[in-house]
């Protein structure tokens with residue numbers, strides 16, 4: 576079993592010169608490797624810190640953190656996108672004076688706000704700007720313990736590609752009822768030794784500070800997608816067992832199998 580030495584942190588906010596700042600780990604352009612938008616090119620904003628400390632966590636969310644305002648983050652999103660483009664599509668005028676078909680491209684696609692736990696921080700201004708000013712759509716990856724931002728454009732229809740989507744991946748025994756109600760998708764990490772024989776979902780919370788409490792389920796009236804993802808212990812034999820348990824649970828209960836395609840692609 577892996578060890579996660581990144582200590583749990585409470586909700587946070589820093590206000591400087593009247594502007595909220597967010598505690599950012601990294602911003603990068605990649606392929607969304609999980610969930611309902613799996614396969615979609617996306618700029619990731621990984622916010623620092625998490626309110627849980629799951630032993631099997633596969634993410635560094637504490638190193639190199641810095642406080643950034645919403646405008647600074649929007650600029651950085653545009654910069655990492657532009658830096659990924661071939662130089663020729665980045666200029667609006669050629670040396671001979673002719674204009675490119677694609678003058679300076681703006682990123683208007685999927686922005687994923689993840690962590691750590693992104694709902695620990697005040698993300699509403701950032702989400703609002705990304706959607707209203709840049710025409711992006713936004714997905715938040717949350718463990719579900721905290722409430723979502725108070726925004727009117729939370730969307731559950733993933734075919735729309737507009738507004739804010741909440742993907743809830745419970746790791747502990749509790750989910751905030753509003754987050755659960757507004758989630759467009761539930762995702763569970765499956766370990767071979769912890770599959771409930773009744774519903775095929777994890778028995779034990781990944782967050783071991785809660786002892787042997789059962790990991791939270793979606794609300795009883797939930798009819799949307801439930802995806803299962805095999806736990807990654809960076810060990811071929813263990814991973815094979817987790818994968819088989821995952822496949823079996825999906826086939827038995829009708830869940831959707833999800834492999835982390837960014838790892839297959841060896842991308843961030």
Ligand SMILES: Nc1nc2[nH]cc(C(=O)O)c2c(=O)[nH]1
Pocket residue numbers: 605606607608609634689690716837842843
């Ligand atoms: N490419 C890529 N897709 C992801 N989807 C969820 C991720 C996460 O760490 O929350 C993740 C990630 O870290 N990388």
Ligand code: SF4
Pocket residue numbers: 579625626627628629631632633634636690691692718746781
């Ligand atoms: S909730 Fe997610 S990011 Fe936080 S420790 Fe658990 S697995 Fe890692």
Ligand SMILES: [Mg+2]
Pocket residue numbers: 633634
């Ligand atoms: Mg990850």
